[in-house]
Amino acid sequence: MPHDATGWTPAPKGDLSTEQPAQVRRILRLFRPYRGRLSLVGMLVAASSLVSVASPFLLREILDVAIPDQRTGLLSLLALGMIATAVMTSVFGVLQTLISTTVGQRVMHDLRTGVYAKLQRMPLAFFTRTRTGEVQSRIANDIGGMQATVTSTATSLVSNLTSVIATVVAMLALDWRLTITSLILLPFFVWVSRRVGRERKHITTERQKQMASMSAIVTESLSVSGILLGRTMGRSDSLTRDFATESERLVDLEIRSNMAGRWRMSTIGIVMAAIPALLYWTAGMLVDLGGPAFSIGTLVAFVTLQQGLLRPTVSLLTTGVEMQTSLALFQRIFEYLDLPVDITEPDHPVALPTVRGEVRFEHVDFSYDPAEPNGTLHGIDLTVPAGTSLAVVGATGSGKSTLSYLVPRLYDVTAGRVTLDGTDVRDLDFDTLARGIGVVSQETYLFHATVADNLRFARPDATGEEIREAARAAQIHDQIAALPQGYDTLVGERGYRFSGGEKQRLALARTILRDPPVLILDEATSALDTRTERAVQEAIDALSAGRTTLTIAHRLSTVRDADQIVVLDAGRIAERGTHDELLAADGRYAALVRRDAQTADAAVG
Incomplete structure (x- = not known):
């Protein structure tokens, strides 16, 4: 048709x-x-x-x-x-x-x-x-x-x-x-x-x-x-x-x-x-x-x-x-x-008064097209204990971002289930998911509004002092304060008044203001230069403290300290472990680290 x-x-x-x-x-x-x-x-x-x-x-x-x-x-x-x-x-x-x-x-x-x-x-x-x-x-x-x-x-x-x-x-x-x-x-x-x-x-x-x-x-x-x-x-x-x-x-x-x-x-x-x-x-x-x-x-x-x-x-x-x-x-x-809504709220959602932040993937398969036999993810089994960090790495197209989309229910699994604190995310209402899970993506979207309005989008009732504290935590307050109109400055179409690193820190400040127990970072620094990446990474480290963090990484230098690292290959888990364990195994992760090192040397040369 x-x-x-x-x-x-x-x-x-x-x-x-x-x-x-x-x-x-x-x-x-x-x-x-x-x-x-x-x-x-x-x-x-x-x-x-x-x-x-x-x-x-x-x-x-x-x-x-x-x-x-x-x-x-x-x-x-x-x-x-x-x-x-x-x-x-x-x-x-x-x-x-x-x-x-x-x-x-x-x-x-x-x-x-x-x-x-x-x-x-x-x-x-x-x-x-x-x-x-x-x-x-x-x-x-x-x-x-x-x-x-x-x-x-x-x-x-x-x-x-x-x-x-x-x-x-x-x-x-x-x-x-x-x-x-x-x-x-x-x-x-x-x-x-x-x-x-x-x-x-x-x-x-x-x-x-x-x-x-x-x-x-x-x-x-x-x-x-x-x-x-x-x-x-x-x-x-x-x-x-x-x-x-x-x-x-x-x-x-x-x-x-x-x-x-x-x-x-x-x-x-x-x-x-x-x-x-x-x-x-x-x-x-x-x-x-x-x-x-x-x-x-x-x-x-x-x-x-x-x-x-x-x-x-x-x-x-x-x-x-x-x-x-x-x-x-x-x-x-x-x-x-009349368009069908594929992702709907449950008729009787499970109540989660507080979200601790444990995330599990149980026998998860996913395909963007249900009629396609070879899906994007296959047999994913992962547990991310509350307050710990998981880094997901792999080649382009291996399914890293797709994996992160399943947690806040931007997509639903084809098979298996994803749980938050032991509850299937499909059994939670959207408000609970939005309150419990924050997402910072590679491409930051800002409205054509003031800096304060863009930050307050995360929490409309936030006070001016709370907005400034979030900006300080994201290491962007000084740049905003130096603007002629400060927090009342218009950011311009899609935030073009700010650099890539500044927009990323504004996105982090917005997420800090929402204060979610689970944080998903989808290649949040991959488009930044090394110096800017370092500043943004410091803000990310401050934001990640005490939260369950899922990091989709392009540059492996940002995930060395993760509690566990998973290597995806063609939608399957090829390796898992800490940075040192995976280097010692000398498998796919070690090959990716060598590739990054060669790329960095070539850039310096």
Whole structure:
């Protein structure tokens, strides 16, 4: 089955005729929490429609009775009635717009929040396969594109439908023959609008995919990293041309979307506007054939009603087209809401009031793809007593980082189990895992906010003094204090105001503030130069004291003092022991140490 740009496989599409009603019912369920307000809108719409229909009947009385009989009192009363109907219709319209817009915006809020909350629960694997711009596009472009539909379409549908029904009933009350003449082409109009709606839905789906693609390009190429890469590689002009090409495709889709069925819908408007001439001709022919004569008031009132029928009928047809178009947007949002969540909290989590920090891997196997027979980890058995340190080393691709991801449940094991203080991590809630396990990775992520806000992200209730103490422990306080605005300094996009070593120490300070009993260091110093690494390592040593520490190491110089060292090879434990024991065994670890020494000598030379 084909994959889309996100890397995940969309659900197979069923028969459209059975799929759309189910989708419409699901959309209607979004409005269920606001039934009371929508009922009030319905009453306002009904009142507005009934009041507006009264105006042609008042006009008929003016033309047939008040003016011919020179009844000025009745004429004044009828004229005031027409003015009153206009005022009441306007007031009802404003009130229903206010309420329906409020309900629509609340539904939009519920959708945005629902999608964001769902994405927060998605496993790490989803984000490694999905472009950030695609996720942003679903929340911004797709939900934003539904705004007109959600905020006004429902009200427009009810309002116009009520107006059409009330107007048709009034027309039948005036003359059934003229009514049939007015409505004879309505089935054709409905068929045309449905054709146009299907066409626009298909184009809208393509347009939203193109907008997602453009959003991904912007997110990637206009980030700080993207700009640096583009300019240093001399690709700025090429990136601009690529963006222009994507933008040109979007222009074409926008034009096609706006023009799809435009001539056919315009033809409907022209025919509807020409119907009064048909009515006058029909009335004349009926009289000529011996039928009863029509009074001027009746004929004018009927034509007025028919003209009043034009706007809601065309609006209804247009609304139908817009609803079919919006189904494409709802479908893209529902695809995200329906994504399976592989890693979920247990229904009845085990309570761990305090976390000592013992970590065990019991017969652990793991594969990123369950269908893949050769997984990433095989038969891992490890015990890390509370307060001790474990270093995991090995060649690139041996499964070191994957092993560390299993402890905080960024992934779940394929077989076996990982325990924290004897409890399977799958039996603990996410708050317990986050409280008990801290992770410092090679790539430090900082928000575009102040230094204090970035540190306080670990513990929102932390005081200023606690933040400064954490920074001192991470040996970064002096650098922060030397900044013009100190802890109130903006760190810049992804922390580019700071060097690699400073960002790593900020990450350590953030973790110190959280004070987790278990600390995972995933190659936290591998990208740093030797001098910076030494400073960061001192901060790591201070942070690791008294904690259970799992260190994923690239440079072996950082793990010599670990209580135990494990060498992974192709996802299996090849060796284990202390630094001295493994050197004496002269196996894979000793070979890795010699490789590091040769690399260091070559760098010095």
